[in-house]
Amino acid sequence: MSLQFDDTIVGIATAPGECGVSIIRISGEQALKYADHFFKPKFSTNIFNLKNRHLAYGWIIDNGKTIDEVLAAVMRRPHSFTAEDVVEIQCHGGSYITQTILNLAINAGARLANPGEFTQRAFLNGRIDLTQAEATNDLIQAKSELGLNLIVNQLKGNLHQKILDLKNEVIWISSLVNAGIDFPEEDIVFSNYDQISDKIAYVKKELESLIESSNLGIMVREGYKVVLVGEPNVGKSSILNALLNVNRSIVTQIPGTTRDTIEEYCNINGIPVSLTDTAGIHRTSDAVEQEGINRSFEAITKADLILWVIDMVNPSYQLDLPDHSILKDKPVLVVFNKIDLQSQFKKDPPQDLPSFKQITISAKDKSQIQELRKTIFEFISGKTGKLTEETAITNLRQKIAAEKSLEQIERLHHSIKDTLEEELLAIDLTEILSLLGDIVGETTPDDMLNQIFENFCIGK
Ligand SMILES: Nc1nc2c(ncn2[C@@H]2O[C@H](COP(=O)(O)OP(=O)(O)OP(=O)(O)O)[C@@H](O)[C@H]2O)c(=O)[nH]1
Numbered sequence: 304m305s306l307q308f309d310d311t312i313v314g315i316a317t318a319p320g321e322c323g324v325s326i327i328r329i330s331g332e333q334a335l336k337y338a339d340h341f342f343k344p345k346f347s348t349n350i351f352n353l354k355n356r357h358l359a360y361g362w363i364i365d366n367g368k369t370i371d372e373v374l375a376a377v378m379r380r381p382h383s384f385t386a387e388d389v390v391e392i393q394c395h396g397g398s399y400i401t402q403t404i405l406n407l408a409i410n411a412g413a414r415l416a417n418p419g420e421f422t423q424r425a426f427l428n429g430r431i432d433l434t435q436a437e438a439t440n441d442l443i444q445a446k447s448e449l450g451l452n453l454i455v456n457q458l459k460g461n462l463h464q465k466i467l468d469l470k471n472e473v474i475w476i477s478s479l480v481n482a483g484i485d486f487p488e489e490d491i492v493f494s495n496y497d498q499i500s501d502k503i504a505y506v507k508k509e510l511e512s513l514i515e516s517s518n519l520g521i522m523v524r525e526g527y528k529v530v531l532v533g534e535p536n537v538g539k540s541s542i543l544n545a546l547l548n549v550n551r552s553i554v555t556q557i558p559g560t561t562r563d564t565i566e567e568y569c570n571i572n573g574i575p576v577s578l579t580d581t582a583g584i585h586r587t588s589d590a591v592e593q594e595g596i597n598r599s600f601e602a603i604t605k606a607d608l609i610l611w612v613i614d615m616v617n618p619s620y621q622l623d624l625p626d627h628s629i630l631k632d633k634p635v636l637v638v639f640n641k642i643d644l645q646s647q648f649k650k651d652p653p654q655d656l657p658s659f660k661q662i663t664i665s666a667k668d669k670s671q672i673q674e675l676r677k678t679i680f681e682f683i684s685g686k687t688g689k690l691t692e693e694t695a696i697t698n699l700r701q702k703i704a705a706e707k708s709l710e711q712i713e714r715l716h717h718s719i720k721d722t723l724e725e726e727l728l729a730i731d732l733t734e735i736l737s738l739l740g741d742i743v744g745e746t747t748p749d750d751m752l753n754q755i756f757e758n759f760c761i762g763k
């Protein structure tokens with residue numbers, strides 16, 4: 304395997320701040336040489352004699368002075384994360400020690416790594432494909448068990464394998480079409496028409512189901528956004544707290560208690576659900592409160608589901624929104640709250656509300672909160688379909704690349720019915736191979752790759 308980089312990089316792989324252990328990672332041709340400047344193993348003459356992928360106990364020496372007692376591992380190319388020579392040093396946590404060791408590596412000749420540069424090297428050195436590189440970052444941010452399992456499947460290369468299989472099918476079709484170009488008198492393409500057509504239909508079906516899987520894959524990665532809205536004092540913050548089972552949002556009997564949006568995650572059947580509490584919507588001359596209400600409007604525009612909370616004691620069925628079409632464009636669940644105060648109810652809900660699904664609860668005594676979770680989940684599964692840990696597309700980039708491949712396959716499907724001109728089919732097939740390659744990063748342009756890796760942490 305030919306490696307692509309001639310410089311050696313260093314980065315802190317662990318989070319900053321005081322902690323038990325920090326890890327400094329050095330990767331590149333000179334990794335061992337640079338680490339040899341400041342790491343002295345206790346049971347070996349030097350770092351070059353250390354066994355591959357074994358932890359070695361030793362000392363960090365700065366200008367003849369011992370500054371830390373550490374464990375170091377040497378991972379020689381190509382059997383390391385980046386496929387380059389790697390040294391990882393586990394030192395005592397804390398920013399001073401970690402920063403000092405980082406500076407020792409830089410003084411020895413290493414360059415400070417950019418965000419995601421270790422993973423970028425693993426990708427460019429051919430150890431992983433782009434979907435696996437993306438999975439390494441997603442794994443860190445996984446918010447639920449289902450999300451984790453989907454991402455681990457991707458990290459193991461399941462999506463990569465699926466795309467390779469589809470590419471092989473397309474290569475098989477290409478070989479028949481190219482044979483038709485080479486031996487025009489044989490009519491190879493025409494005699495294999497049914498087989499070619501079946502293969503194209505198969506690739507099309509597989510791509511369609513991958514694209515369908517993106518609804519679930521993207522949702523488990525990014526979460527489902529539920530926004531609580533309503534007039535002041537209807538119990539929005541109380542409902543947020545009841546769903547979270549923690550007193551996260553301040554609740555008082557004073558209308559206008561919540562001034563800013565508050566976002567927290569909860570887990571509903573494996574889906575990370577982001578719950579946003581908002582300021583009560585009404586007309587006000589208070590500039591601060593108005594700013595909070597503007598943020599409520601903004602939160603509504605980003606919602607996957609709006610929980611419109613109505614106080615059953617004092618029901619109001621009008622929300623003072625700047626644009627009422629919002630409630631037509633998004634799924635809305637009307638939550639009648641304070642059912643525990645039934646004896647004080649003044650009037651029944653109007654007849655025109657039933658176009659929205661409704662639920663009646665009490666945030667105070669938590670009755671029907673489980674039912675509320677279940678109803679939220681019904682909205683989610685309406686969007687994601689079946690919850691499964693099978694191979695899924697987990698981000699928008701992969702989805703767009705798969706959609707472009709599907710478009711091209713559909714075009715091919717049509718054109719093969721109309722014409723069997725081998726040259727034209729061969730051009731379409733080459734384009735499909737390139738588009739499939741884009742899903743796994745084979746043909747992704749450099750600026751797009753840079754954008755992807757910029758979102759990673761430093762040291763990853
Ligand atoms: N009896 C009863 N009281 C409730 C219930 N839910 C909320 N409350 C009370 O209603 C008042 C307002 O509750 P909040 O949760 O702060 O209401 P809010 O909609 O967040 O209000 P703002 O932040 O002002 O917009 C508090 O006194 C709560 O204790 C309920 O189910 N039953």
Ligand SMILES: [Mg+2]
Pocket residue numbers: 539540541552553554560561580581583
């Ligand atoms: Mg509130």
